[in-house]
Amino acid sequence: MKDCPRRTFLKTMALGGAALKLGPFAWDALAAASGPALSIAHYRTSPKEPDGIAEESQRLTREAIAGLGGMQRFVNRGDIVWVKPNIGWNRKPEQAATTNPDVVSTIIALCYQAGAKHVIVSDNSCNPAVTSFARSGIQEAAQKAGADCFVMDDRKFKSTKLNGKVLPAWDVYADALGVNKFINVPIAKHHGLCKATLGIKNLMGVVGGERNRFHQDLGNTLVDLAAFFRPNLVVLDGVRVLTANGPTGGNLADVQRRDTVVAGVDQVAVDSFGATLLGLKPQDIGYIVEASNRKLGTMDFESLKPHRAEL
Amino acid sequence: MKFWARRTSWLIYGLLAAGFLSPPCSASGGGAARTQVTDVAQKQLLTFVGAPLPGNPTTPAAPSFYGPDNLYQYMDGGADVFLLYDFQVLLHQDFKSGQAELAVDIFDMGNSEDAFGMYAAERAPVYNFLDVGVEAYRNEGILNFLQDRYYIKLAGFGPGSDDLLEKFARVLSERIGGTQTFPSLLEKIPQEHRVKHSEQFTRKDPLGHPFLSPAYVVSYKQGESESKLLISVAKDAAEAKSKLESLAKYFRESGKCEAAPDLGDGAIQASNTFEGHVIAIAQGRYLIVVVNPAGDAAALLKKTAQDLK
Numbered sequence: 001m002k003d004c005p006r007r008t009f010l011k012t013m014a015l016g017g018a019a020l021k022l023g024p025f026a027w028d029a030l031a032a033a034s035g036p037a038l039s040i041a042h043y044r045t046s047p048k049e050p051d052g053i054a055e056e057s058q059r060l061t062r063e064a065i066a067g068l069g070g071m072q073r074f075v076n077r078g079d080i081v082w083v084k085p086n087i088g089w090n091r092k093p094e095q096a097a098t099t100n101p102d103v104v105s106t107i108i109a110l111c112y113q114a115g116a117k118h119v120i121v122s123d124n125s126c127n128p129a130v131t132s133f134a135r136s137g138i139q140e141a142a143q144k145a146g147a148d149c150f151v152m153d154d155r156k157f158k159s160t161k162l163n164g165k166v167l168p169a170w171d172v173y174a175d176a177l178g179v180n181k182f183i184n185v186p187i188a189k190h191h192g193l194c195k196a197t198l199g200i201k202n203l204m205g206v207v208g209g210e211r212n213r214f215h216q217d218l219g220n221t222l223v224d225l226a227a228f229f230r231p232n233l234v235v236l237d238g239v240r241v242l243t244a245n246g247p248t249g250g251n252l253a254d255v256q257r258r259d260t261v262v263a264g265v266d267q268v269a270v271d272s273f274g275a276t277l278l279g280l281k282p283q284d285i286g287y288i289v290e291a292s293n294r295k296l297g298t299m300d301f302e303s304l305k306p307h308r309a310e311l
Numbered sequence: 312m313k314f315w316a317r318r319t320s321w322l323i324y325g326l327l328a329a330g331f332l333s334p335p336c337s338a339s340g341g342g343a344a345r346t347q348v349t350d351v352a353q354k355q356l357l358t359f360v361g362a363p364l365p366g367n368p369t370t371p372a373a374p375s376f377y378g379p380d381n382l383y384q385y386m387d388g389g390a391d392v393f394l395l396y397d398f399q400v401l402l403h404q405d406f407k408s409g410q411a412e413l414a415v416d417i418f419d420m421g422n423s424e425d426a427f428g429m430y431a432a433e434r435a436p437v438y439n440f441l442d443v444g445v446e447a448y449r450n451e452g453i454l455n456f457l458q459d460r461y462y463i464k465l466a467g468f469g470p471g472s473d474d475l476l477e478k479f480a481r482v483l484s485e486r487i488g489g490t491q492t493f494p495s496l497l498e499k500i501p502q503e504h505r506v507k508h509s510e511q512f513t514r515k516d517p518l519g520h521p522f523l524s525p526a527y528v529v530s531y532k533q534g535e536s537e538s539k540l541l542i543s544v545a546k547d548a549a550e551a552k553s554k555l556e557s558l559a560k561y562f563r564e565s566g567k568c569e570a571a572p573d574l575g576d577g578a579i580q581a582s583n584t585f586e587g588h589v590i591a592i593a594q595g596r597y598l599i600v601v602v603n604p605a606g607d608a609a610a611l612l613k614k615t616a617q618d619l620k
Contacts, residue, residue, distance in 0.1 A: 088387065090414055092452065092468065126387040128372075131405065131414075135468060193388040204387070212383030215391065245433050248389040250453045250466055253438055 037266045038306035039067025040273065043239075043259035057102035057239050059311055060261035064235065065110060067307035068263050074181060074233045077115030081181040083107055083147065084231075086202055087123035087138050089248060090131045096240035097249040098132070099187045101141035103237045103261060107185060108145035119147040120179065123205040126247075157208035164224025165294075166217050171209040184231040184267070188238045188258070188274040190246030194218050195285050196278050197247050198271040199234045200226045219286035226267055226291055234270045236262040238277045268297025269304055349378060349400055352419050356402035359486045360415060365478035366408030366471075374404040392432055393418065396425040396514050406479075411472035413479060418462040423490045424525075428512035430457040436508040436530075443477070444484045445491050446508075454480050459489030496527055496542065501614045504606070506530035506537070517541060518586070522557040523598070533606030540611060542619070543598040554598040555579070558591055574609055575616060594619050 041063040043056045065071055075081055085099035093100055108119045121142040125132040129151040133139040142149035157171035176182070186202035193215060194201065203225040204211060214221040238260035242249040249255070258277045264270040268291045272282035282288045282299040292299045353376050360374065375385075378400055382390035385403065399419045406413040420426040427445070433455070438448035444463070447456030454465045454476040463483055467476045492498075497510050509530035517526035518541065526543040545551040559579050562568035566583025571590060574580070578592040590608060591600040594616040601608045 090466065095452070126385060126389075128375075128405075191388050193391045197388075210383075211387070212381075212390070215383065215388060218388075244435065246389070248386050250464070251438070251448075251455075252450045252452070253435065 035069045035073055035265075036067060036307050037304040038264040038269050038273065038301055039064045039262070039309070040306050041067065041261050041263075041309040041311060043311050046257045046259050053239065054102045056259065056311075057100045057237075057261070058106045060239065060259070061103045061106040061235065061263075062110070063309045063311060064261040064263035065107075065233075067309055068233075068265070071107075071110035071114040074183070075111050075114040075116050077117075079111075079114075079116045079181045080118045080179040081111045081116045081120070081183060082176050082179040082206075083111070083119055083121045083142075083183050083185055084176075084202065084205060085121065085123060085136075085138055085185040085237075086187050086197070086205065087129075087132055087136050088126045088205060090127040090135050091248075091250060092135060093137050094240065094252060094255070095249055096187060096189060096242040096255045097247065098136035099138065099185050100237045100239050101137035103235065103239070104138050104185055105141040105145040107183060107235055108142060108147045111181075111183075112146060116181075119145075120175065121147045121149040122152055122173075122176075124152050124173065124208060125205075152208075154208065162224055162228045164221070164227060166220040167224040170207055173206045173208065176206045181233075182229060182231045184229075184234045186234070186236055186274075187240075187242075188236055188277045189242035189249065190244050190254075190278060192246065194222075194287060196271075196275055196280060198274040198285075198288075199231070199236055199267050200271055200287050200291060203229050203231075219290040222287040223290045223294055223296065226287075226296055227294060230296075231267060232265070234262075234264055234267050236264075236270050236274050238262060238274065241277050243278060264304075264306075266297035266301075266304060268292050268299060269301040269306075272299045272301045273306070349376075352400040353402070356400065356417050356419060359417060359483055360402065360404050364406070365482055366406075366411065366475050368406035368408035368411075368413065371405050371407055374402055377401040377403070393420075393429060396429040396432075397421050398425075398429070408475060409471055410469045411475050412468045413472060413475060414466040414468075415479070415483075416464040416466075417483075418464070420460050420462055423460050424494055424512060425514065426457055426460045426462050427494055428514055430455070430462045431511045434508060436506055438508070440508060441477075443480045444487070445493060447480060449476065452476075456480055456484065458484055458487045458491060461487055463487075494527070496544070496619075497529070499618045500527075500529065500540065500542065501531075501611060501618065504531045504533050504611070506532050517543065518602070520558070520561065522554055523600075531606075531611055536605030537603070538605045538608050538611065539602040540615060541600040541602060542615070543600070545596045545598065547596050548593070551593040551596050551598050552577070555591060555593040558589075558598070558600065562586075562589070574612055578612070592616055 041060040085104045089097040091097035111119045139149045156174045158174045160172040161169050184199050186199045189197050191197040200222050238258045241258045243256050244254040271288050275282050377385045399421045402417045404415045440448045444456040444458030456463050465476050511528045514525050517523040523543045526541050529540045531538045559568045562581035568581035571578040571580040575592045580590045582588045589602050590604050597619050599615050601612050
């Protein structure tokens with residue numbers, strides 16, 4: 001027992017030292033790492049009506065985050081929080097190319113309940129942004145929940161040192177670096193090139209520049225972003241999953257229900273579980289393997305003994 | 312199934328390699344000739360979406376165009392497959408008619424074969440097909456079709472948009488004109504046991520092998536067993552034989568391969584742990600391969616060879 005304070009002190013110093021070397025949100029990410037690392041909430045039924053799906057999405061999100069100890073583990077009084085959903089496409093929520101707006105609005109509400117001063121929601125859309133923000137339902141849901149949801153301003157992308165393996169520096173949205181909490185809220189979906197878009201891939205939405213160049217070495221560039229951002233929390237929307245013709249999608253025939261929301265502090269573990277929602281193994285996806293090789297988290301998500309809730 | 316998973320991996324490697332070699336943006340590529348071609352293509356595309364259109368829609372914004380160098384800006388990783396099929400120009404135009412909103416994307420793929428390849432890459436046999444252009448399918452909020460060298464994707468939102476989608480598609484189809492048939496090779500090969508809407512055209516590295524490029528792939532089903540018929544198109548008979556030799560060499564090195572004279576002159580049967588079993592024969596300027604030969608696959612191989620004579 002005597003060793004405990006000393007052990008805690010050494011652990012804190014080690015975490016602090018590591019945090020100094022890491023990205024903008026690393027200190028909080030490390031500090032929050034003292035609890036369950038992964039939480040999976042699944043709905044036993046698959047409601048068909050919009051109201052039923054909305055309720056399902058909200059309950060799954062609340063339950064998944066509760067499984068980690070609640071939002072207060074990640075958000076403190078006075079925090080300014082960046083919530084990063086996928087708003088990349090001119091698609092309706094049913095088409096499952098963008099994050100479920102009810103998942104996003106629930107996260108915003110939980111942030112405010114935990115004491116957040118301000119919540120910002122945005123993304124660097126691929127399709128025309130104004131249309132995508134409206135069509136996805138995210139802008140309306142976010143604003144109703146009290147968040148500031150805006151289309152990114154091209155002038156605010158600033159060259160930022162990432163010190164990555166292949167990205168020494170890149171244009172990052174300056175406002176996203178000016179917050180003190182970052183919550184990544186991707187949707188799980190098929191991707192023609194890298195097989196799956198999950199949390200790590202979703203980080204492309206806070207950078208600008210010629211993003212096509214990322215695709216020349218997608219695995220390493222994505223993991224450079226993941227190593228830099230290290231979100232405080234990742235909440236993966238797996239309520240509806242686009243299983244083919246991603247990332248654009250559009251055909252409801254390609255959408256399947258998985259009725260799942262996953263929350264975690266280990267972004268590699270969240271993506272590894274997310275891969276299974278698409279019938280893939282983590283080892284099938286290059287950027288997950290690369291992130292694991294760089295010790296950003298574990299592909300063996302079961303080793304984290306995830307909290308599971310069946311609703 | 313392993314065969315197709317491996318094919319996907321090879322496709323990705325090919326794409327990545329192509330990415331390393333391609334210029335990152337339009338400023339570093341192109342040139343005057345390319346710009347001229349693009350201008351002509353853009354003008355052509357604009358003629359398809361001019362007024363009058365069903366529902367007398369308004370256009371909330373000017374049309375936008377994307378080329379191979381900036382398609383990523385519009386569709387991120389979705390661009391990769393389009394580039395694989397030598398995508399040329401995209402016209403994107405939004406329309407609003409009452410409460411209905413429509414997004415029209417017309418992809419000029421340069422020729423009808425690549426347009427078919429791209430269209431077919433996004434199509435599944437289980438979709439709800441209808442008779443517009445060469446072929447079309449629709450679902451709530453979308454209608455995609457193929458015609459001439461164009462792949463047209465329509466998305467509708469709001470009340471009344473689903474009705475408008477089909478009306479728009481028919482007007483666009485009429486304006487586009489041109490070729491309204493599938494690639495002729497697909498008409499020649501056996502119809503019996505063919506899985507409807509399963510035909511594909513692969514421009515680069517079919518089954519992961521550059522020497523098989525380009526190729527048509529069609530599914531055939533007998534009972535529960537499904538085979539893939541692959542027809543690799545060569546310049547001439549000599550090149551087709553060379554493709555067959557490359558295939559045989561690959562299987563000798565990765566598994567086993569032997570002559571199959573009962574299937575025809577020069578035919579082979581081969582297997583390995585990745586691709587499973589194949590039977591193959593060269594016929595004229597075609598290399599014909601049946602992957603996972605099931606049911607009467609020998610008859611399928613022979614009939615295809617006969618039909619392509």
